[in-house]
Amino acid sequence: MKKIILTTIVFLLAGLQAMNAQSRWDEIEFPEINNFEMPDIEIFELDNGIRFYLVEDRELPLINLNVRVRTGSFLDPADKIGRASLTGTVMRSAGSEMYPDDELNELLENRAARMETGIGLTSGSASMNVLEEDFEELLPVFIDLIRNPLFSEDKIELAKTQFKSAISRRNDDQGSIANREFQKLIYGDDSVIARHTEYETIDNITREDMVNLHQRSFVGNNMMIGVLGDFDTEEMKSKLEAAFSDIPAGEEITLDIPEVNYDFESTVNFIDKQDVNQSYVLLGHIGGMRDNPDYAKLQVMNQVLSGGFSSRLFQVVRSDMGLAYSVFGSYGSGTFYPGTFTAGVMTASETTAEAIDAIIGEIERLQNEPVTEEELQQTKDQFLNSLVFRYDSRASILNERLGYDYAGLPEDTFDRLVEQIREVQTEDIMEVAQEYLRPEDVQILVVGNSNGIGDQLTKYGNVNEIDITIPEPADDREVVAGDAEMGKQWLDKMATALLPNGPFESDLSFEADNIVQSPAGEMTIKVSQTINFDEERITSVINAPMGEVTVEVADGQGVMRMGGNEMRMQPQQLAEAKSELYRNYLYLALNRDELDAEFLGMKELDGSEYAHIRINDEMPFELYIDPETSLPAQAEYRQMDPQQGKRVTVTMEYGDWKEESGVLMAYETVGYSDGNQISRTVVTSHTLAD
Structure with a gap:
């Protein structure tokens, strides 16, 4: 211990001595700054129109090759906005004919290399970053990627889903909204400069559209290539000439952006x-x-x-x-x-x-x-x-x-x-x-x-x-006309069965267990909810894993509270909460006189027949009513799934009906999305306020 203390004292004294010996700030001598020498750029052009720019940099054993392509989303037809961006994405994600996606990814990962492609408004790009020792081996891979992209259907669909998911989130950020809509004010809604993708325009894009744009764009007369790294210029010129000479010259694309007709106005x-x-x-x-x-x-x-x-x-x-x-x-x-x-x-x-x-x-x-x-x-x-x-x-x-x-x-x-x-x-x-x-x-x-x-x-x-509502893709399901008089009769029967004592105006409260699937397995979340159907007011207390969350919807507004913090609900969240209320079977029963309902005939489900009615609302949905009990057995509707970027069919199956205070509730509700179970809610009690 004494040795340790003595050693520590010695170091402290040495440090103090160094501090005392240190010069004042104005006595410090700084080394002379190195001059940055402008490098030479070797420029040459092939017969097919490709122009190369070479700069040697021997500091690290790396070579970076960047292709700039004369193309862009300004070429996209109005009904296929997003074609260029989708093309640039799938060129890389699907890989090439000789090196499909998984094989290409593994090859690059094993050599710590990178290849990327993309297309913006007025230019496209492709790049390759590799170790100097791997350049000759990977250059043909890169050539194949930009000349023969695979454009596999599965990668196209995956990219479309990702693009649609981005569309669904585009109104989340305040600044993004402002910058997007300001562009429209300046250039016009339909200008190629300001327009943006929609669900429908993404759906309209085909593999053939992407192949055609690629073949038109990635040709010699539209390509400029910069190469930087550890190489000898003359040797590199020979390698590039051999590798890129077979690319067809094609026709040069003119970057002709439509003129902006702007009128100064306030x-x-x-x-x-x-x-x-x-x-x-x-x-x-x-x-x-x-x-x-x-x-x-x-x-x-x-x-x-x-x-x-x-x-x-x-x-x-x-x-x-x-x-x-x-x-x-x-x-x-x-x-x-x-x-x-x-x-x-x-x-x-x-x-x-x-x-x-x-x-x-x-x-x-x-x-x-x-x-x-x-x-x-x-x-x-x-x-x-x-x-x-x-x-x-x-x-x-x-x-x-x-x-x-x-x-x-x-x-x-x-x-x-x-x-x-x-x-x-x-x-x-x-x-x-x-x-x-x-x-x-x-x-x-x-x-x-x-x-x-x-x-x-x-x-x-x-x-x-300005309305920034995101247009949802059209529902291509055929709409069949039904019998309005019979629809009203079935709705009256359902209301009588659900409310044997007649309508009520007080609050309905219930306790429920919401059973969901998580990575750790099945998890039960307890929920207490109070609904006033007349005032369209909802209060939910959710015992989530991260703590208690209170959600309130009233007067057309929604807030979430947790741990003393309050946050307004996003418009999409609020809209979903209201839609759930309007589809609630008790809401339908209480408001049946104001609803437009049509009877579509009897339909067999799981071996039993049910009365099939459709509620024609802003977002139509369908009910299947048990003819013996007049209680709803199932509800079905179509809605946009932001995660999948498409419309899905949501089905809610009701069972285990129980009465309390003259109100029947389904004590078990199982939800499905396109046939896959997504939720199971078990009600433990319900009551009307005094």
Whole structure:
């Protein structure tokens, strides 16, 4: 122990001595910064039109090959939006004819290699990252992947399901909603720039559609290839010529984006999202093109207005006025189509209009007051310093050059931008702000909670409420007309059987065990529920594994409470809760006079015949009534399953009927989705409130 203590003291004394010997901050000598040498880019082209860009990088034994393809979703027909993206996804997920998915995945995994493909709005891509020693072996695999993708039906269906699942979640995030819908305001609902996938457009896409797009796009005249890594340039040129020469030249695709016909106008648009307590605001108008001679001036102007912590929007709206959780903006200049000028803020619901006024005020100040020399110089220094990181590696230099050539910009575009930024003067900022910004004609979009915002937006003009309901795919089942008079008679019989003492207005309460399947096996969740059918009010107390959760639905709103925290129900959750209420057999019995019911005949189920009736509601569903007891034996309806991305048939089987307080309830309900059991609920007691 003494030895340990002595050793510790020695180390402490040594550390103190080192601290005392350490230089002051202004005495520290820093090593000289290494200069970054711009690499040479070897460029050559094959007879089939493929253009190569080679950059040697011997630092690591790796080779990265990136293909840029002239194609994009702008080519998708209006009824098949999503075709390009789906094609890019399945090219990789299904593998190729020689190397199907599992075989390809195993091959790449064993060699720590990666291959990816994808297609966006105005370009496609394919990439291969491999060890230098594996390059020659895996290059033919990559060639086969981009030339002969398998497009297997099972992978197409899997990708479609994933795309549909994403569609079902697209209204969850406030910012995503705002940015998507703002694009529509600027470019138009039907513009190839702003449109998005729907369930129906995904369903319309066939394997043949994907094969045709691939064959048209992945040809020599549409391909540029950058290669970076540990290789000798001359040797690599020979390998690439041998590997890619057989790819057909094909026809070059023209990146011809339809012209944007934009009219400057002031509009006020609102999207009601009840589960949030803040507003996400975007305002702006059309932007410009990258080849605008004033591009550099506009970028500096943008930095002054919204370029980070020192920008005016941040300093005034967020720091000085305290109106924003975050504030942002940009003047976009597109290569193939105009960008957008946007300014945005996330603010409390009650300060929505105040934040909008503050942003507009800063835009107008930029037009009417010149920036100071100090502010301009600080902005230019920050901007130029950030641009340095655009050229901080050989990979970034190669990608930048590929991007410029793809867009048809001069190779010295970056250098010219730096020089032009240095030349910007204080008067230039006010001039471009006056010429290109139209604060009096901004389109305003707010995504927020109408209960918290109230009528704040009316000061800007008539408010257009945007419906973001996700269209569900059409149900292709044939609808057969039934007998309305007989339907009403069967509904009356069911109501009499369920409510022998007649209708009630008080609360119905019941206790139940909901039995579900989990990875750990069967699990029972206890539920206490109180329903007032007349007021359409539901209170559920759920004893979940993570604790007690209370769910309340009333007055068209829904909240969930747990551990002192409260969260509003998502619109989809609220809609599902209401739909369950409207399909409840007791709700049907109490509201039978207002329902449109049709008798569709007798139908045999499991050897017994039942009266088959359909309730024609917003979401129609069907009942099978036992002719002996007049009680419902089964309910069936079609609904969208977000996980599968398609409509499924849900069946609820009722049994073990018991009466209490003049109300019959099924003490066992088993649920099925497309024939697969999904739930089993066992009621233990029920009662009416006094």
